[in-house]
Amino acid sequence: MSVDINELALPDGQIVSDPEEISKLSSDKFTEAIEETSQPLAVIQAKSVEDVQAAVKFANQNQIPVTARGAGTSIVNGSAAEKGGFVIDLTQLNKILEINIPNQYAVVQAGVLNSDLDDEVRKQGYFFSPDPGSKRISSVGGNIATNAGGMSSLKYGTTKQSVVGLQVVLADGRLVELGGKTFKNNAPYDLTDLFVGSEGTLGIITAATVKLLPVPFGNPVTGLATFNDMKQLSVGVQNISGSGLYPSMMEALNKTSIEALDNLEKSDLGKGGAESLLIFQLDVAPAGAVDALKKILAKSGALQVNVTDDPDYAKKIIKIRQDYYQAEAAYGRLIVEDVAVPLSKLPELADFVENLKFTSKVTAFLGGHAGDGNFHPNFAVSKEYAETPADVNEAINKIFKYVQSIGGTISAEHGIGDLKYQWVRPQLGADVVELQRQVKKAFDPNNILNPGRKV
Numbered sequence: 001m002s003v004d005i006n007e008l009a010l011p012d013g014q015i016v017s018d019p020e021e022i023s024k025l026s027s028d029k030f031t032e033a034i035e036e037t038s039q040p041l042a043v044i045q046a047k048s049v050e051d052v053q054a055a056v057k058f059a060n061q062n063q064i065p066v067t068a069r070g071a072g073t074s075i076v077n078g079s080a081a082e083k084g085g086f087v088i089d090l091t092q093l094n095k096i097l098e099i100n101i102p103n104q105y106a107v108v109q110a111g112v113l114n115s116d117l118d119d120e121v122r123k124q125g126y127f128f129s130p131d132p133g134s135k136r137i138s139s140v141g142g143n144i145a146t147n148a149g150g151m152s153s154l155k156y157g158t159t160k161q162s163v164v165g166l167q168v169v170l171a172d173g174r175l176v177e178l179g180g181k182t183f184k185n186n187a188p189y190d191l192t193d194l195f196v197g198s199e200g201t202l203g204i205i206t207a208a209t210v211k212l213l214p215v216p217f218g219n220p221v222t223g224l225a226t227f228n229d230m231k232q233l234s235v236g237v238q239n240i241s242g243s244g245l246y247p248s249m250m251e252a253l254n255k256t257s258i259e260a261l262d263n264l265e266k267s268d269l270g271k272g273g274a275e276s277l278l279i280f281q282l283d284v285a286p287a288g289a290v291d292a293l294k295k296i297l298a299k300s301g302a303l304q305v306n307v308t309d310d311p312d313y314a315k316k317i318i319k320i321r322q323d324y325y326q327a328e329a330a331y332g333r334l335i336v337e338d339v340a341v342p343l344s345k346l347p348e349l350a351d352f353v354e355n356l357k358f359t360s361k362v363t364a365f366l367g368g369h370a371g372d373g374n375f376h377p378n379f380a381v382s383k384e385y386a387e388t389p390a391d392v393n394e395a396i397n398k399i400f401k402y403v404q405s406i407g408g409t410i411s412a413e414h415g416i417g418d419l420k421y422q423w424v425r426p427q428l429g430a431d432v433v434e435l436q437r438q439v440k441k442a443f444d445p446n447n448i449l450n451p452g453r454k455v
């Protein structure tokens with residue numbers, strides 16, 4: 001069907017015409033596993049909800065694929081343009097509409113950056129708990145669409161736990177409100193939750209009501225513990241998890257990750273030859289908690305433990321951990337993976353990944369949200385290769401198969417996007433895939449919303 005794009009009337013927004021801007025908004029630059037990008041029919045910069053409605057309605061009538069784009073930090077090519085489709089750029093829907101402290105929620109437009117909301121509410125003694133490593137560069141809408149996790153998901157849950165209500169443009173352009181302003185709501189089927197993690201395949205989120213939490217009382221305690229290897233570290237993580245201490249962070253780094261971070265940050269985390277490092281935090285530390293934690297770490301085989309309540313030092317450590325991908329990207333084209341297993345299987349997973357061997361020029365890293373059973377096995381491939389070397393692809397396939405064989409998932413927090421599509425069926429089984437397709441069909445009968453992704 002030939003489409004005359006001039007027939008699309010946007011009340012407030014515009015169709016981008018600058019080729020550089022079109023190319024920037026059509027590709028996911030952080031998805032380094034993808035070597036080619038697709039050409040969209042048009043990139044639409046929405047300035048109002050009505051723009052999103054008009055564009056989606058037009059696309060539905062003309063069977064044009066539509067990709068919602070938050071801040072474009074997807075690592076699975078989820079917000080990159082589909083061939084001949086629309087990209088709807090939501091960055092200008094960036095207003096914090098309401099901060100309601102007595103009722104502990106905020107209402108924000110989808111394009112608001114996570115850290116802009118968090119910084120704003122912290123001025124009033126509250127925080128927005130979802131804290132992906134991309135906090136400063138990703139949007140609240142994108143965080144919701146991917147159910148983003150972060151370091152503090154261990155204690156406060158993934159983005160899902162913070163979403164109270166959503167405003168959504170459906171595939172035919174209708175606008176609906178899901179959920180509400182209360183933290184409990186059993187009136188409807190929970191369609192709000194269904195949209196969390198739906199990766200732009202069910203509708204376009206234009207605004208959200210999100211939960212705010214009061215900043216915990218007292219000073220957090222932050223620490224570093226070294227271990228002989230990632231397997232032993234994982235045992236320590238499991239022991240702390242069952243202790244009742246409720247840490248707000250348990251992050252792991254293997255030797256290559258420590259080296260990469262030390263190189264980037266000019267820090268000395270690897271001083272003394274640390275083979276693996278656990279970064280932990282108790283954001284609420286009652287009397288006796290630190291001693292109890294140290295005892296558990298010692299019993300679990302920790303070699304060295306350092307603990308501080310100095311907030312500046314803690315900030316520095318957390319910043320170092322947040323730079324995990326950036327540090328690794330200095331070693332080549334970075335392929336980021338994201339798997340999770342039941343906690344008791346974490347030592348096995350660590351062992352499995354650390355023992356993979358490569359003949360090509362690649363640096364393998366392992367680290368991530370150990371407390372959630374979630375590791376990022378990442379691979380920096382030498383830029384001299386035009387394509388990903390076969391042994392790296394094989395290693396990734398082996399990890400996925402292994403993770404699925406021990407009851408884990410091939411996507412803990414980054415989503416499916418384009419990259420992991422073929423792994424969904426083996427993990428979910430034909431019946432569940434079919435149910436998912438039926439859900440998708442109910443919301444998007446013409447299959448225009450991010451077709452070929454996720455489901």
Ligand SMILES: Cc1cc2nc3c(=O)[nH]c(=O)nc-3n(C[C@H](O)[C@H](O)[C@H](O)COP(=O)(O)OP(=O)(O)OC[C@H]3O[C@@H](n4cnc5c(N)ncnc54)[C@H](O)[C@@H]3O)c2cc1C
Nearest residue numbers: 070071072073074078132133134139141142145149200205
């Ligand atoms: C340095 C770095 C660190 C990262 N760390 C983490 C981490 O710790 N944890 C984690 O979970 N992820 C992490 N990510 C991945 C990424 O930042 C998250 O997936 C993030 O939630 C995406 O937000 P975004 O605004 O960039 O969305 P985009 O990348 O623009 O979109 C992501 C997906 O959501 C859909 N989407 C976006 N906005 C909407 C909307 N309003 N309505 C409907 N669908 C929409 C898109 O179509 C796409 O499928 C990291 C990425 C980088 C580059």
